Amino acid sequence: MCGIVGYIGHSEAAPILLDSLSRLEYRGYDSAGIAVYAQETGLAVFKAKGRLKVLSDLVDGGKAVHGTVGVGHTRWATHGAPSDVNSHPHVSADGRFAVVHNGIIENYVEIREFLAEHGVQFVSQTDTEVVAHLLEYYYEDDMLQAVTKVLHRVNGAYAFGIVSTDHPDQLIAVRKDSPLVLGYGKDFNLLASDVTAVIKYTREVSYLEDGEIAVLSPDGVTVYDSLLRTVQKPRHTVDWEVSAAEKGGYEHFMAKEIMEQPKAFRDTVFPRITDGRVVLDNITLDRDDVRDMDKIYIIACGSSYHVGVVAKYLLEKLLRKPVEVALASEFRYSDPIVTPRTLALVISQSGETIDTLAAMREAKRLGARILAIVNVVGSTIAREADDVIYTWAGPEIAVATTKAYSTQLAVIDLIALYLADLLGTIDKAEYDAIVAELLLVPEKMEQILAARETIQYYASIYFNHASVFFIGRNVDYAAGLEGSLKLKEISYIHSEAYAAGELKHGTISLIEDGTLVIALASQAGVLFEKTMSNVVEVKSRGADVLGITSAALERGMCKTVDSVLTVPDTHPFLQPSLNVLPLQLFAYYVSLQRGCDIDKPRNLAKSVTVE
Numbered sequence: 001m002c003g004i005v006g007y008i009g010h011s012e013a014a015p016i017l018l019d020s021l022s023r024l025e026y027r028g029y030d031s032a033g034i035a036v037y038a039q040e041t042g043l044a045v046f047k048a049k050g051r052l053k054v055l056s057d058l059v060d061g062g063k064a065v066h067g068t069v070g071v072g073h074t075r076w077a078t079h080g081a082p083s084d085v086n087s088h089p090h091v092s093a094d095g096r097f098a099v100v101h102n103g104i105i106e107n108y109v110e111i112r113e114f115l116a117e118h119g120v121q122f123v124s125q126t127d128t129e130v131v132a133h134l135l136e137y138y139y140e141d142d143m144l145q146a147v148t149k150v151l152h153r154v155n156g157a158y159a160f161g162i163v164s165t166d167h168p169d170q171l172i173a174v175r176k177d178s179p180l181v182l183g184y185g186k187d188f189n190l191l192a193s194d195v196t197a198v199i200k201y202t203r204e205v206s207y208l209e210d211g212e213i214a215v216l217s218p219d220g221v222t223v224y225d226s227l228l229r230t231v232q233k234p235r236h237t238v239d240w241e242v243s244a245a246e247k248g249g250y251e252h253f254m255a256k257e258i259m260e261q262p263k264a265f266r267d268t269v270f271p272r273i274t275d276g277r278v279v280l281d282n283i284t285l286d287r288d289d290v291r292d293m294d295k296i297y298i299i300a301c302g303s304s305y306h307v308g309v310v311a312k313y314l315l316e317k318l319l320r321k322p323v324e325v326a327l328a329s330e331f332r333y334s335d336p337i338v339t340p341r342t343l344a345l346v347i348s349q350s351g352e353t354i355d356t357l358a359a360m361r362e363a364k365r366l367g368a369r370i371l372a373i374v375n376v377v378g379s380t381i382a383r384e385a386d387d388v389i390y391t392w393a394g395p396e397i398a399v400a401t402t403k404a405y406s407t408q409l410a411v412i413d414l415i416a417l418y419l420a421d422l423l424g425t426i427d428k429a430e431y432d433a434i435v436a437e438l439l440l441v442p443e444k445m446e447q448i449l450a451a452r453e454t455i456q457y458y459a460s461i462y463f464n465h466a467s468v469f470f471i472g473r474n475v476d477y478a479a480g481l482e483g484s485l486k487l488k489e490i491s492y493i494h495s496e497a498y499a500a501g502e503l504k505h506g507t508i509s510l511i512e513d514g515t516l517v518i519a520l521a522s523q524a525g526v527l528f529e530k531t532m533s534n535v536v537e538v539k540s541r542g543a544d545v546l547g548i549t550s551a552a553l554e555r556g557m558c559k560t561v562d563s564v565l566t567v568p569d570t571h572p573f574l575q576p577s578l579n580v581l582p583l584q585l586f587a588y589y590v591s592l593q594r595g596c597d598i599d600k601p602r603n604l605a606k607s608v609t610v611e
Contacts, residue, residue: 005197006171009189023196025051032054086126096139181195183201207383236377258581260394264407267407270439277435280389287423298311300348311345344371351376417438468494469516481497517545528553
């Protein structure tokens with residue numbers, strides 16, 4: 001969601017704040033602002049609706065604002081429409097405090113009424129403004145005490161960055177259920193929502209825990225718990241280059257990240273295969289734990305949920321254990337049946353997705369063992385899980401996930417093989433065959449990417465459709481869910497994915513002359529035959545059908561569909577890892593044809609940290 005940055009040191013703060021905010025644009029936003037303090041000029045606040053460039057132009061790239069301490073923010077509107085006034089930072093009535101905020105203050109109406117009774121006049125419609133006024137209300141020359149009293153008063157999820165004119169040598173950071181990173185420099189320190197905002201300036205970071213308060217100065221950082229006891233924070237070194245978060249010559253981050261998938265897949269899989277065996281050294285699950293499991297819950301949102309749908313087919317097939325896939329936003333409210341013998345497999349790219357984090361905590365409260373799949377080292381989900389497997393995909397900047405999805409699928413493949421081997425539910429020949437093919441997937445991905453001009457051609461034909469349907473069966477249906485999501489989120493074309501056998505239960509009534517149907521059929525045998533029957537059904541009602549299949553089945557599909565995209569053959573369990581690439585490319589090229597803002601689609605955010 002929103003992006004927070006803060007700087008305190010001996011350099012001009014505004015240019016650093018603007019540069020750091022530019023590295024958080026991928027998170028999604030509709031306005032931006034900065035607040036910088038200098039003794040000579042006081043607290044200077046600049047805010048602007050629209051892209052960060054509007055704000056940057058307003059302050060001449062930061063040159064027009066002087067001061068060595070400040071905070072910045074990119075806002076994604078929740079309370080109050082996008083506007084200059086509703087943008088952050090928000091300032092107290094006496095001009096003493098400036099606050100930036102990510103999250104939602106759930107009881108802001110109650111607090112707003114309380115403050116209004118004490119004479120406070122509000123200038124915005126946001127929930128955040130109450131925090132600035134509360135700081136003024138509680139402040140008695142002690143910043144830590146004032147902040148603590150505010151935290152006791154507000155309910156909800158939040159990350160705050162706070163500047164005070166009374167304490168220009170301090171920058172305050174607070175978090176609860178919304179991420180904040182501390183960055184350590186020489187004679188300066190930083191705070192941010194995401195490590196990508198600070199990596200240009202420092203590789204040494206810490207991650208705030210819920211309820212912690214950090215006081216940053218040019219010379220150091222002190223962290224306190226909710227009782228104001230000092231906390232020693234472990235420091236981590238970020239091991240990827242700044243260039244990994246830059247476009248590298250590509251027109252869009254999404255294009256770059258699609259092309260990075262073979263490397264990301266290799267980085268995720270190859271170090272975890274030794275002498276033909278899957279080795280997950282950091283996993284504490286043993287054979288007895290796996291044998292005693294009564295159920296596996298897969299908990300995720302968005303594309304990670306679609307990974308979970310694929311995983312259900314693979315895990316049930318290999319482990320012969322019941323697997324249930326749950327949307328994280330629904331899990332807590334469904335009274336789930338969880339026991340101490342339940343394994344909760346929690347999937348999140350950022351490791352900070354608020355619904356997934358809350359669902360994981362609920363599963364843990366109910367007794368489940370937690371195995372997390374995340375990309376961001378040190379993220380909240382990673383820290384709170386019993387076990388974690390990192391995808392090692394590197395930074396993903398485009399809002400529409402590509403390489404995170406592919407590496408999550410890769411980890412699922414590794415987990416399925418590892419657990420099946422522990423249980424003895426897979427014979428050696430099949431195990432060896434899947435591992436051998438797993439090592440060939442990156443090479444086959446490269447073959448698909450090398451032939452992307454064909455996909456671009458079909459995108460140029462089909463980009464003007466108002467509605468698109470994806471159909472498939474089994475793992476092809478699961479891949480269709482992701483293909484449909486990619487298309488709708490970046491091209492704004494209405495798109496839905498259906499299990500092909502469900503067409504006759506209502507959906508086929510939407511098919512008419514010229515409707516585009518993308519049919520996935522890469523599983524040989526009865527699944528292929530059944531899907532082809534469904535293709536005949538939609539074609540008889542006027543649909544144009546673009547098929548996606550494996551090389552071995554291309555001839556059979558060509559007899560039925562209008563056009564075919566072919567991917568290399570692999571083991572059926574691994575086919576989704578290849579099938580998703582043409583779907584991603586199709587969505588990208590359709591969006592390009594339509595002139596959409598591919599990396600920053602409207603109304604969407606990269607990291608969803610509010611419910």
